[in-house]
Amino acid sequence: MGRTVGTSAPRKEGVDKVTGAARYVDDLVMDGMIHGVTVRSRVAHGRITGIRFDPGFPWDEIVVVTAADIPGRNMVTMIEEDQPFLAADLIKHPEEPVVLLAHADRDLVIEAAKHVHIEVEELPAIFSIDDGLAADVRLFKDDNVLKRFLIEKGDVDAAFAEPGLVVVEGEYETGAQEQLYLEAMGMIAVAAPGKGVTVWGSLQCPYYVHKALKPLFGLGDGEVRVIQAVTGGGFGGKEEYPSLIAGHAALLSWKAGGVPVKVIYDRAEDMVATTKRHPSRTRIRTAVKPDGELVAMDVVFDIDGGAYATLSAVVLSRGAIHAAGPYRCPNSRIHARAVATNHPPHGAFRGFGAPQSCFAYERHMERVAEAVGLSSVAIRRKNLLGPGDLTATSQVVEDQIDFPALLDQALEASDFEAKRAAFAKHNADPASHTRKGIGVATFYHGGGFTGSGEVHLASVVGVEALRGGRARVLAASTEIGQGTNTIFSQIASDALGVPYEWVEVAAPDTGRVPNSGPTVASRTCMVVGKLVQDAAGAVVTTLRKAGLLGEEHTPEQLAAAVDSYLERFGELRTFSQYKPPAGIVWDDKTYRGAAYAAYGWAAYVAEVEVDLVTYEPHLRGFWAVQDIGTVINPLLAAGQVEGGVTQAIGWALFEEVRWREGRMINNQLTNYIIPTAADVPPIHVAFAPVPFAHGPSGAKGVGELPMDGPAPAIVNAIEDALGIDVRRVPALPEVVMEAVLAKRAAAGEVQHV
Amino acid sequence: MRSYLPAFACKAPASLDEALVTLASEPGKWTPLAGGTDLMVLFESGKLPPGHFLSLWKLPELRGIEVTDDAITLGALTTYAEVREHATVAFELPMLAAAARESGAIAIQGRGTLGGNIMNASPAADSPPALVAYDAEIELVRASGARWVRYRDFHTGYKVMDRAPDEILRRIRIPRRDPGQHWVHFYRKVGTRRFQAITKVGIAAIGRVEGGVARDVRVAFTSVAPTVLAAARTEAALEGQAFGPGLVAAARAATRADVTPIDDIRSTERYRHQVAENLADSFVHALFAQKA
Numbered sequence A: 001m002g003r004t005v006g007t008s009a010p011r012k013e014g015v016d017k018v019t020g021a022a023r024y025v026d027d028l029v030m031d032g033m034i035h036g037v038t039v040r041s042r043v044a045h046g047r048i049t050g051i052r053f054d055p056g057f058p059w060d061e062i063v064v065v066t067a068a069d070i071p072g073r074n075m076v077t078m079i080e081e082d083q084p085f086l087a088a089d090l091i092k093h094p095e096e097p098v099v100l101l102a103h104a105d106r107d108l109v110i111e112a113a114k115h116v117h118i119e120v121e122e123l124p125a126i127f128s129i130d131d132g133l134a135a136d137v138r139l140f141k142d143d144n145v146l147k148r149f150l151i152e153k154g155d156v157d158a159a160f161a162e163p164g165l166v167v168v169e170g171e172y173e174t175g176a177q178e179q180l181y182l183e184a185m186g187m188i189a190v191a192a193p194g195k196g197v198t199v200w201g202s203l204q205c206p207y208y209v210h211k212a213l214k215p216l217f218g219l220g221d222g223e224v225r226v227i228q229a230v231t232g233g234g235f236g237g238k239e240e241y242p243s244l245i246a247g248h249a250a251l252l253s254w255k256a257g258g259v260p261v262k263v264i265y266d267r268a269e270d271m272v273a274t275t276k277r278h279p280s281r282t283r284i285r286t287a288v289k290p291d292g293e294l295v296a297m298d299v300v301f302d303i304d305g306g307a308y309a310t311l312s313a314v315v316l317s318r319g320a321i322h323a324a325g326p327y328r329c330p331n332s333r334i335h336a337r338a339v340a341t342n343h344p345p346h347g348a349f350r351g352f353g354a355p356q357s358c359f360a361y362e363r364h365m366e367r368v369a370e371a372v373g374l375s376s377v378a379i380r381r382k383n384l385l386g387p388g389d390l391t392a393t394s395q396v397v398e399d400q401i402d403f404p405a406l407l408d409q410a411l412e413a414s415d416f417e418a419k420r421a422a423f424a425k426h427n428a429d430p431a432s433h434t435r436k437g438i439g440v441a442t443f444y445h446g447g448g449f450t451g452s453g454e455v456h457l458a459s460v461v462g463v464e465a466l467r468g469g470r471a472r473v474l475a476a477s478t479e480i481g482q483g484t485n486t487i488f489s490q491i492a493s494d495a496l497g498v499p500y501e502w503v504e505v506a507a508p509d510t511g512r513v514p515n516s517g518p519t520v521a522s523r524t525c526m527v528v529g530k531l532v533q534d535a536a537g538a539v540v541t542t543l544r545k546a547g548l549l550g551e552e553h554t555p556e557q558l559a560a561a562v563d564s565y566l567e568r569f570g571e572l573r574t575f576s577q578y579k580p581p582a583g584i585v586w587d588d589k590t591y592r593g594a595a596y597a598a599y600g601w602a603a604y605v606a607e608v609e610v611d612l613v614t615y616e617p618h619l620r621g622f623w624a625v626q627d628i629g630t631v632i633n634p635l636l637a638a639g640q641v642e643g644g645v646t647q648a649i650g651w652a653l654f655e656e657v658r659w660r661e662g663r664m665i666n667n668q669l670t671n672y673i674i675p676t677a678a679d680v681p682p683i684h685v686a687f688a689p690v691p692f693a694h695g696p697s698g699a700k701g702v703g704e705l706p707m708d709g710p711a712p713a714i715v716n717a718i719e720d721a722l723g724i725d726v727r728r729v730p731a732l733p734e735v736v737m738e739a740v741l742a743k744r745a746a747a748g749e750v751q752h753v
Numbered sequence B: 001m002r003s004y005l006p007a008f009a010c011k012a013p014a015s016l017d018e019a020l021v022t023l024a025s026e027p028g029k030w031t032p033l034a035g036g037t038d039l040m041v042l043f044e045s046g047k048l049p050p051g052h053f054l055s056l057w058k059l060p061e062l063r064g065i066e067v068t069d070d071a072i073t074l075g076a077l078t079t080y081a082e083v084r085e086h087a088t089v090a091f092e093l094p095m096l097a098a099a100a101r102e103s104g105a106i107a108i109q110g111r112g113t114l115g116g117n118i119m120n121a122s123p124a125a126d127s128p129p130a131l132v133a134y135d136a137e138i139e140l141v142r143a144s145g146a147r148w149v150r151y152r153d154f155h156t157g158y159k160v161m162d163r164a165p166d167e168i169l170r171r172i173r174i175p176r177r178d179p180g181q182h183w184v185h186f187y188r189k190v191g192t193r194r195f196q197a198i199t200k201v202g203i204a205a206i207g208r209v210e211g212g213v214a215r216d217v218r219v220a221f222t223s224v225a226p227t228v229l230a231a232a233r234t235e236a237a238l239e240g241q242a243f244g245p246g247l248v249a250a251a252r253a254a255t256r257a258d259v260t261p262i263d264d265i266r267s268t269e270r271y272r273h274q275v276a277e278n279l280a281d282s283f284v285h286a287l288f289a290q291k292a
């Protein structure tokens, strides 16, 4: 039989999803279920002085929960313990949950929420990285720095002092971004003293929720059960916040005597209250030889973490590690800070800090090129990392990539050089009403948890052999639309030597599956997929050792062997636990060593045409060439790239979170603008696979990589079109216009505005 | 969070007379409800105050597109889909067809109405500039009678219009143009993205060139003033004038004086000013480019 890895096997849950058979959390109905809502602060910073319930409302019918009702610890278990499930005293952002209400009539309980008033004595609030760093308002320790990293290589100060170098400085900013999964968040909980807590919901990381619920109720491992319902997208947004919603639903159920409580956010609540991509500011100073060789890089990378620490430390870490780019540079220093503000906490979002620092270094490379008189392509080609080179964390590049060849592939596919020349001609024509440009970005993205993260996670995957040679993968890794179920089934069926159709993936349920870690960090295929392969392989080994299977086997022989085994022993389950590849050494103290076991490598090209009447940059084409190791499922992998590029187009050109006193005010689909199909150009995806020795069949990660490079590629193309140097995203038409008018004013042309 | 449904009342009369009698019985109590594509958005976001709603959806008197020798008359309940599908409208009123095509997407186009678009009185609505440019008149009816109003004069301030509380919009009449003359229709919606967008700046302009000079010029903008804007200065700057750099500059300056844009959640005052001028500029070029 043929191998399924490398083929575009159909999605396991595809038919259920397109026929509407899939049950999302809001589709689930339980006997006696009531509906919960959340009442939030409306003030960015202050102290709660009272909670007022309007008289004349039937409060006796409504379940009311405040922090005082919490049976265990009022703290969401994360990296730092600073975020409460329900604010009891201090309010640190405008969407802080304070009171929970539940009732069988959903309309009534929504109305009830409007009759609860949280009285707050306001305190001064801060909303920018600079105000956070100034620390006139204290939100976290003495300096509002939630986390700080320093990553050093070589001697940066000495390098800058060397004579004959060209020094280039720049500052770059990126805005917040909403994940905008199709399905807004929601949970159902059943919780009662003596019975424990069970939740069903839309989530990425069942064991994170599990870990957060235990201390909230003072319960042990076996008393809390978390089950993932079919989940309509996550993109990082459902990594952490589901713990709060699960806690809220469970607190209401607990108080209501164990009736099921459903909490479903509508789009407006989901957008205004839950996490977004961290806004960032990056300052880069580069020393370069006149021929374009990078000598030193000094980077200050700051992100706005919002009111609580949540995941900011790890977002910062990934952003910082990638901040020097995929370039050979003997001396580098990256100083990174996550700063507390009174925004709702920012959180995980595809790319996890790397898109932010990538925008900065890939825009900055254009400045470096300009300073030494090289082209966008030449400056990159000269400095790209290759096997044996050292990254910013002094990791030796082990991946056997030919990065310049990968870049060439993107340039050829997009006809880059010919277009640059043709566009220059077009742009010089005074009769044309548009300006055309083409831009490139080269970048990389580490797969899996950073540094020793995977060792600490120590993920476990099981495979259960069933009658007739069927098999079930047991893992907590979630299907969130990206294809987990499908690739796991492909990997397991190949390892077992059975058809793809014979394998299924168990629904993640902490009562039934081992902890394979969170579904984040481009780790599901590369790290967990490898465990799936090993656990499935162990089934075959077990059968061989039992003398039931020969060295070679057909699916039917495997089926017969499993049947005999089950007859004899009752069940056959094998497990595999993560072990780091040999030679992977990381020092958490100095932030040096192998930050990731492997990287995805990419060169992306964007072509734009800017309308001179409206200043709208219209994308005309996009080329994405990458090495993600062996491609397990070409259709799904291409889908990941197209989806990531599209999401990045939104971040680059359209999606602006508008804040007022710390609240997002455009929390509707009518005014938070994501691109539609009409705004997205044809995306040409190509893979240049270099198999990774420790991934399943040589695979690495693909989920986040395509989010990193598009924004700088697009803005580089805008620069090529108009000769303007835009240093922030989103590069809205308004931003482009201001830059065009400023350029015209500088050139002495008349302007009216 | 959504408004509280039990606090809402809705009635669906079967005839126009019945609807008018209800409106007249308690003026101001009943709010007309057509396709609901504006009202339901407010409801869902909790911004629609509870009250009494009178559904017009079943009133045959408010439906249909009628073409006579001198006018095209569209019922207030005419949907965007109906506008798009009507051959005479597409041919003679291409700017209205463009507005329909670029409003919302298929679902909204099947439900949203021209009457609702007018009476919602959003300064960013897309069909009003086309209606102003086409010299539309609208008929308002109440139990005691009907009257026709020039649409250009209908909106008098932000969400303020020449309508009594017991009046509803019945139909829209657009005079037909001399088919022997060559008209340039210039419509452009600049939204926050290509489709499914609310307009940041929009223009609907029409005119013709006779003897080398511009004639019968109408220019209307959306999203640059508290109401749809009839750009009288721009029209005057162009009327009777011949093409030249001076004319382009004059048109730009007139537009700058006509519009009074603001910063809001979707765009900036500066952008709207600049793009409105650029669009006026483009219209002048389009108008004279077509003269052959």
Ligand SMILES: Cc1cc2nc3c(=O)[nH]c(=O)nc-3n(C[C@H](O)[C@H](O)[C@H](O)COP(=O)(O)OP(=O)(O)OC[C@H]3O[C@@H](n4cnc5c(N)ncnc54)[C@H](O)[C@@H]3O)c2cc1C
Binding pocket: B031, B032, B033, B034, B035, B036, B037, B038, B039, B040, B041, B056, B076, B077, B102, B103, B104, B105, B108, B111, B112, B113, B114, B115, B116, B117, B118, B119, B120, B124, B125, B126, B127, B167, B168, B169, B170, B196, B197, B198
């Ligand atoms: C997703 C989406 C996209 C949209 N895109 C666009 C767009 O691109 N461009 C655009 O211009 N609009 C857009 N809209 C807004 C809306 O669809 C239009 O304004 C539509 O024309 C409203 O018509 P309706 O019949 O649905 O109005 P309704 O919501 O029923 O009513 C709107 C207002 O008009 C009043 N009203 C309605 N009919 C009458 C009448 N005959 N007499 C008196 N008063 C009346 C109502 O009382 C109410 O105040 C969009 C809406 C949505 C939800």
